[in-house]
Amino acid sequence: MALVYHKELDLSTSFAIWKIEESADELLAQLQLKEHEFSYLETLISGKRNLHWLSTRVLLRTMMNTDEYIDCQVDSSGKPYLTNFPHHISLSHSYDYAAVMISKHKAVGIDIELIKDKIERIAHKFMNREELSFIDQDRIEHLYVCWCAKEAIYKLHGKKNISFLDHIRISPFSYEGAGSFQTSLETEKQINTYTVHYDKFEGYMIGYVADNE
Incomplete structure (x- = not known):
């Protein structure tokens, strides 16, 4: 497995x-x-899901840089967490790439998606x-940024009762291939604001976010 992209947001x-x-056997040998x-x-x-x-x-083991066993569990909402390390984590994958985000002090969320034209057909659903009114001429890429942003927020929050359409709001921004913009997660109890970052890489879109606290 080859490291193709790495970014530090803070220490x-x-x-x-x-x-x-x-192959699956080669990956298994590293775990x-x-x-x-x-x-x-x-x-x-067997195949891609595996x-x-x-x-x-x-990748999580590589980023944690440890020889210890990493107990990665999944809670009732599907959010991954570590039982024997303090780090917050988020996992994503799409076709030939895997993505992992970690933080010692902040909840995080990341999403990676292969860019395809089909997203226009479902844009009204999320x-x-x-x-939709601020989507510019680079429509496909712009829509994928918005999808990745909402997915990253959803993963950070980690609860099933969140709707991309009804609860996660994106402030207007212009698509530039890489950048950041403001979002909010609005529930009955509170409104939380986040800065979501994005990058386009090798035909894929990456959206990622860390909690402000």
């Missing part, structure tokens, strides 16, 4: 992107899995009218 927060080039993890792997269809799960764990 305790960073993310990395890897290109998946190994310290226990019985419950092998049992879960057996439920996955490779995605393994590659995010190998963007409201006000948000």
Whole structure:
């Protein structure tokens, strides 16, 4: 697996992107899995799903830079967390790439997506009218930034009761290939604001966010 992208947001927060080039056996050889993890792997269809799960764990181990066993669990909402390290984590994958974001002190969220024209057909399902009105001439890329941003916010929040369309708001911004913009997560209890960052890489879009606190 080759490291193709790495970025530090601050002294305790960073993310990395890897290109998946190994077989499942080669990835397995780099991990310290226990019985419950092998049992879960057996439920996955061989191929990309298997490779995605393994590659995010190998990348996580690489970023943590440890030889210790990493107990990566998933809560009832599907949010991954570590039981034996203090770090917050977020995992993502798309086709030939895996992404991991970690922070010692902040909740984080990351999403990576292969850019495809089909996103225009579903834009109305995750963007409201006000948000769609600021999409500029680079429509496909601009829409993917918005999708990745909302996915990253969703992962940071980590609860199932959040709707991309109804709860996550994106402030108007111009697409420039890389940059940042303001977003908000609006629930019945409170409104939280975030700065989401994005980068385009090798035909993929990356959106990532760290908690302001």
